[in-house]
Amino acid sequence: MATCPHCKGHLTEQHRCPRSPGRRAFETTVAAVGGGLAVLLVMSIVDPHAAISSDGPLLLVGALAGIGLDRWLRA
Numbered sequence: 415m416a417t418c419p420h421c422k423g424h425l426t427e428q429h430r431c432p433r434s435p436g437r438r439a440f441e442t443t444v445a446a447v448g449g450g451l452a453v454l455l456v457m458s459i460v461d462p463h464a465a466i467s468s469d470g471p472l473l474l475v476g477a478l479a480g481i482g483l484d485r486w487l488r489a
């Protein structure tokens with residue numbers, strides 16, 4: 415069985431190096447913040463006077479979307 419040069423794990427067909435929990439948490443946070451900011455940016459263009467929306471729920475949706483996208487891209 416070959417060994418991965420990065421993490422010393424078994425180099426199987428689907429091998430992916432495990433990420434450290436701290437780095438994972440950091441990346442998830444970045445994705446959430448990025449998603450929230452992206453939604454705010456889009457809404458500031460689509461709805462400049464915030465007539466149809468308030469920021470709180472949108473930030474939450476954006477953050478969740480960012481996390482979801484992050485997970486999906488790594489799946």
Ligand SMILES: [Zn+2]
Binds near residue numbers: 431
């Ligand atoms: Zn590895």
